[in-house]
Amino acid sequence: MEMRRQIFVTGGTGYVGRQVISALLARGHRVRALVRAGSEWKVPPGSEVVTGDPLDRRTFSNTIPRSGTYLQLLGVPHPTPAKAHQFREVDLRSALESIAAAQAVGVRHFVYVSVAQPAPIMRAYQAVRAEAEQALSASGLRHTVVRPWYVLGPGHQWPYALLPMYWLLERCAPTRASAQRLGLVTLDQMVGTLVTAIEHPPRHGRIIEVPSIRMGSDQPAGRSSAAYQFEGDSRTG
Numbered sequence: 001m002e003m004r005r006q007i008f009v010t011g012g013t014g015y016v017g018r019q020v021i022s023a024l025l026a027r028g029h030r031v032r033a034l035v036r037a038g039s040e041w042k043v044p045p046g047s048e049v050v051t052g053d054p055l056d057r058r059t060f061s062n063t064i065p066r067s068g069t070y071l072q073l074l075g076v077p078h079p080t081p082a083k084a085h086q087f088r089e090v091d092l093r094s095a096l097e098s099i100a101a102a103q104a105v106g107v108r109h110f111v112y113v114s115v116a117q118p119a120p121i122m123r124a125y126q127a128v129r130a131e132a133e134q135a136l137s138a139s140g141l142r143h144t145v146v147r148p149w150y151v152l153g154p155g156h157q158w159p160y161a162l163l164p165m166y167w168l169l170e171r172c173a174p175t176r177a178s179a180q181r182l183g184l185v186t187l188d189q190m191v192g193t194l195v196t197a198i199e200h201p202p203r204h205g206r207i208i209e210v211p212s213i214r215m216g217s218d219q220p221a222g223r224s225s226a227a228y229q230f231e232g233d234s235r236t237g
Helices: 017-026 081-105 123-139 158-169 173-181 187-199
Strands: 006-010 030-035 048-051 069-072 109-113 143-147 150-152 184-186 205-209
Touching: 006 017, 017 030, 017 187, 069 081, 069 187, 081 109, 081 123, 109 123, 109 187, 123 143, 143 187, 150 187, 184 187
Parallel strands: 006 030, 006 069, 030 048, 069 109, 109 143, 143 205, 150 184
Antiparallel strands: none
C-alpha cells in the first residue's frame, strides 16, 4: 500500500465519484469532497465534506490540501448533444476553476476524468473536455488525464447490447483502433484505474485511454503495467 494521501474531490456525489471515494477511504486515504449545499448527505461516510460552489473557486480554494491530490470528476449527468451549453457552463467552467485553484495552492497531482477522443458523435462534449485538458497541460501541474467513453454499471447498462458489435469491430483492421479507443469500460475498471492513478502519480503528465482503463480492475489497486505505460511521459500537451 502506498503512503496515505489527502485527496480533494469534486463530483464526489456522482455515479463514479461515490464509488471512488469509498474505495479510497477503504485503502486508508483521507478524502475531502466538495459538494453544493443540500447534497452533503450524498457523500460516502468517512469523508470530510466541504460545502461550496464548484463554479467559483473562491468558495473552496482555501480547503484544498497543499501537496495533496485533486480529483476532478464533476460534469453534467447523462451527457447528450442537447446539453452543449451546459457542457461549457458546468463541465468546462468547473474544470478551469479547479485547475486555477489547484495551481494556486500547489497540489502534488491533478487527476482529470475527460472523454475518449476523437469520436464521430458528442463533439461539443469532446470539445470542452479537450479545452480543459489543454488548460491542465498549460498549468504546469503534475497530472493524469483519464479518457473513458462509456462507463457500464448500475443504471448504465443499455450499451451491453453493443458488446458483440464491439467484439467484431476490434477484430477488423480498419476499425480496430477506433473501436478500442471508444470501447466500453466497467465502473469497477474506472474505480481501479483512478485509485491506482492517485496512488502512483506520474513524473510529469500522462493520458490513460480505454485499453489501459480496462486493466484497472484486473489486479488489486496497485501498479498496473498497462495502465501506467505513459508514466513520466508528457503526452497531454
